[in-house]
Amino acid sequence: MRILVNFATNIIAMNKCDQCIVRQLSSLKALNKDEVVKLANSKTTYKIKKGEAIFEEGEVTNGVFCIKDGVGKLSKLSANGKDQIVKLVQSGELLGQRSMISNEPANLSAKAVADMEVCFIPKTEILHFFNNNNQFSMNLMQSVCEDLKESENNKIALVQKTVKQRLAETLLQLHDSFGENADKTLKVQLTREELAGIIGTATESCIRLLSDFNKLDLIELVGKKIMLKDIRALKKMAE
Amino acid sequence: MRILVNFATNIIAMNKCDQCIVRQLSSLKALNKDEVVKLANSKTTYKIKKGEAIFEEGEVTNGVFCIKDGVGKLSKLSANGKDQIVKLVQSGELLGQRSMISNEPANLSAKAVADMEVCFIPKTEILHFFNNNNQFSMNLMQSVCEDLKESENNKIALVQKTVKQRLAETLLQLHDSFGENADKTLKVQLTREELAGIIGTATESCIRLLSDFNKLDLIELVGKKIMLKDIRALKKMAE
DNA sequence: ATTATAACATGATAAATATCATTTTTATAA
DNA sequence: TTATAAAAATGATATTTATCATGTTATAAT
CATH class of the missing domain: 1.10.10.10 (Winged helix-like DNA-binding domain superfamily/Winged helix DNA-binding domain)
Known part of the structure; x- marks a missing residue:
C-alpha cells in the first residue's frame, strides 16, 4: 500500500521536475531518474509577485531556488541607500548556490523584477547530489566559475x-x-x-x-x- | 628494484608537498597521503621574477599553479591600455582554478608583483582529486565561491x-x-x-x-x- | 473621474575625476 | 659615476558625473 502511494506520487513529481526548464538548463541536468524523483519529493514551489523578495541580504537560505518562470534581480543595498544590481536571473537558473556552499547568510537580496515561479530545494538534497554525482558537482562548479568570470569582467567594465x-x-x-x-x-x-x-x-x-x-x-x-x-x-x- | 626507487622518490616528494604552505592553506589540505604522493610526482616547480608573467590572458593553462612564495596580481588589459588589477594573490593560494574548471583560456593575466616560486599541477591530477575526494571538491568549490563573493562585493564598492x-x-x-x-x-x-x-x-x-x-x-x-x-x-x- | 503617488524628464550647478603638461626624484644600465 | 629611463609629484584645465530643484507624465487607489 505504502509503495503504491509512493509510486503514484513519484510519477507525478518526476514528470513535473523532469520536464522543468530548470532541469534542462541548470546543473540539475546531470541528475539521473532516481535523483529527479528524490528532488521532486523534496522541493516546494512558490509564486513571487513583481517587487517581492525571494530572500534578503543576511538571511540564511538553507537551500537553492530554481527559477521556473520570471525574472529576478540580485542586489545589495549600499550605505547611501542605492540598490546596486549585481546580476539579473531568469528561468532555468539556480539561485543561492554560493551562500549555500559557503555556509553563509545570503550576501545579496533576490527580488522579482517580473512575476516569478520558483522551487526551493533543501540544502541536504543538493549536498547529497554533490557528493554522489560527479557530473552534478562539476556542473555546479562550472556554473559558479561562470558567475565568477562574469563578475570579474563586469567589474572591469564598470571601472x-x-x-x-x-x-x-x-x-x-x-x-x-x-x-x-x-x-x-x-x-x-x-x-x-x-x-x-x-x-x-x-x-x-x-x-x-x-x-x-x-x-x-x-x-x-x-x-x-x-x-x-x-x-x-x-x-x-x-x- | 623499481619499487625501491619509487619508494625513495615518493618519500622525498611527499615531504616536499606535505609540508608546503599551499597544502596547508588551500583546497589541497583535503588530500590524503597517497594523493599527496601523486601530487608530488606530477608537479613542476618554477621561479618567476618580479614583473614576469605566470600566464597571460587568453593562454590555455591546462592546470593550476600553487603559490609557494611571493605575491602576484591577476589583471586584465583594457582597450585604453590600462591594466585593471582584479585580485592580488599570495603564498598558500591556488591560481588558474577557474579557467581549468571552465575549460577555457585564462580570462586574466597572472604576473609577479614580488619574486615568486610556484608549482604547476596538471589538470588531470586535479580532476582526479575532484572526482574521487569529496572533501577536496567541496573545498575547491568553496574557494571559488569565496572568490565570487569577494568579486561581487568589490564590484559594488568600486561603483x-x-x-x-x-x-x-x-x-x-x-x-x-x-x-x-x-x-x-x-x-x-x-x-x-x-x-x-x-x-x-x-x-x-x-x-x-x-x-x-x-x-x-x-x-x-x-x-x-x-x-x-x-x-x-x-x-x-x-x- | 479625481486625487495621490510614483516614475520619468530636464535644467542649473557643484563636485569628482581625468587628461595633459611639466618638474622632480629615484632606479638602472652603460 | 654618469647617463638614461622610469616612477612619482604637482599644476592647470577639461570632462564627466552627481546633486538639487522643478516640472511633467503615467499609474494606482479612492
Missing part, C-alpha cells in the same frame, strides 16, 4: 568604461539575454532606477543618457519601454 | 564608493592581507600605477590622493613605501 559605454553595453546585454517583444522593445522591463542600479550611476544620469541615445536614434523610447534601433552603433559605443 | 574611499579601503586591505615591514610600511610594494589599477582610477589621481592622505596624517610616504598612521580614520573614510 574602465564611462557611464555612456556601460549603458550601451547593458542595453545590448539585456537584448541578448532576454530578447524583444513583438513591438521590438526589450522584453525585460526595468525602471530607470533599476537600469541605473545595473550600470552603477545616478538615476537622473541614466535617464539623461537614454534621452541622448533617443535623440541620436540609437534607441527609441516607447513610453517606459526601450527599443534598440541601431545595434551596430551601440556596439561601437560600448567599446 | 558606489568614491576614489578616495576606495583608496582608503584598499590600503587597509593591503595592510590586513600582507602585513607590514619592520619600519611599519606595507609589506606588498606596489607602484602607484598598480595601486591605481586596483582602485580603478588614473595614476595621477591616485598619487594626488596619497599625497592628500599624507598631509592629513592618515599615512606617511616613506620613499615609495606607504605607512598607515591612522587606521581608525582610514576605516571611517572608507565607509
Whole structure:
C-alpha cells in the first residue's frame, strides 16, 4: 500500500521536475531518474509577485531556488541607500548556490523584477547530489566559475568604461539575454532606477543618457519601454 | 628494484608537498597521503621574477599553479591600455582554478608583483582529486565561491564608493592581507600605477590622493613605501 | 473621474575625476 | 659615476558625473 502511494506520487513529481526548464538548463541536468524523483519529493514551489523578495541580504537560505518562470534581480543595498544590481536571473537558473556552499547568510537580496515561479530545494538534497554525482558537482562548479568570470569582467567594465559605454553595453546585454517583444522593445522591463542600479550611476544620469541615445536614434523610447534601433552603433559605443 | 626507487622518490616528494604552505592553506589540505604522493610526482616547480608573467590572458593553462612564495596580481588589459588589477594573490593560494574548471583560456593575466616560486599541477591530477575526494571538491568549490563573493562585493564598492574611499579601503586591505615591514610600511610594494589599477582610477589621481592622505596624517610616504598612521580614520573614510 | 503617488524628464550647478603638461626624484644600465 | 629611463609629484584645465530643484507624465487607489 505504502509503495503504491509512493509510486503514484513519484510519477507525478518526476514528470513535473523532469520536464522543468530548470532541469534542462541548470546543473540539475546531470541528475539521473532516481535523483529527479528524490528532488521532486523534496522541493516546494512558490509564486513571487513583481517587487517581492525571494530572500534578503543576511538571511540564511538553507537551500537553492530554481527559477521556473520570471525574472529576478540580485542586489545589495549600499550605505547611501542605492540598490546596486549585481546580476539579473531568469528561468532555468539556480539561485543561492554560493551562500549555500559557503555556509553563509545570503550576501545579496533576490527580488522579482517580473512575476516569478520558483522551487526551493533543501540544502541536504543538493549536498547529497554533490557528493554522489560527479557530473552534478562539476556542473555546479562550472556554473559558479561562470558567475565568477562574469563578475570579474563586469567589474572591469564598470571601472574602465564611462557611464555612456556601460549603458550601451547593458542595453545590448539585456537584448541578448532576454530578447524583444513583438513591438521590438526589450522584453525585460526595468525602471530607470533599476537600469541605473545595473550600470552603477545616478538615476537622473541614466535617464539623461537614454534621452541622448533617443535623440541620436540609437534607441527609441516607447513610453517606459526601450527599443534598440541601431545595434551596430551601440556596439561601437560600448567599446 | 623499481619499487625501491619509487619508494625513495615518493618519500622525498611527499615531504616536499606535505609540508608546503599551499597544502596547508588551500583546497589541497583535503588530500590524503597517497594523493599527496601523486601530487608530488606530477608537479613542476618554477621561479618567476618580479614583473614576469605566470600566464597571460587568453593562454590555455591546462592546470593550476600553487603559490609557494611571493605575491602576484591577476589583471586584465583594457582597450585604453590600462591594466585593471582584479585580485592580488599570495603564498598558500591556488591560481588558474577557474579557467581549468571552465575549460577555457585564462580570462586574466597572472604576473609577479614580488619574486615568486610556484608549482604547476596538471589538470588531470586535479580532476582526479575532484572526482574521487569529496572533501577536496567541496573545498575547491568553496574557494571559488569565496572568490565570487569577494568579486561581487568589490564590484559594488568600486561603483558606489568614491576614489578616495576606495583608496582608503584598499590600503587597509593591503595592510590586513600582507602585513607590514619592520619600519611599519606595507609589506606588498606596489607602484602607484598598480595601486591605481586596483582602485580603478588614473595614476595621477591616485598619487594626488596619497599625497592628500599624507598631509592629513592618515599615512606617511616613506620613499615609495606607504605607512598607515591612522587606521581608525582610514576605516571611517572608507565607509 | 479625481486625487495621490510614483516614475520619468530636464535644467542649473557643484563636485569628482581625468587628461595633459611639466618638474622632480629615484632606479638602472652603460 | 654618469647617463638614461622610469616612477612619482604637482599644476592647470577639461570632462564627466552627481546633486538639487522643478516640472511633467503615467499609474494606482479612492
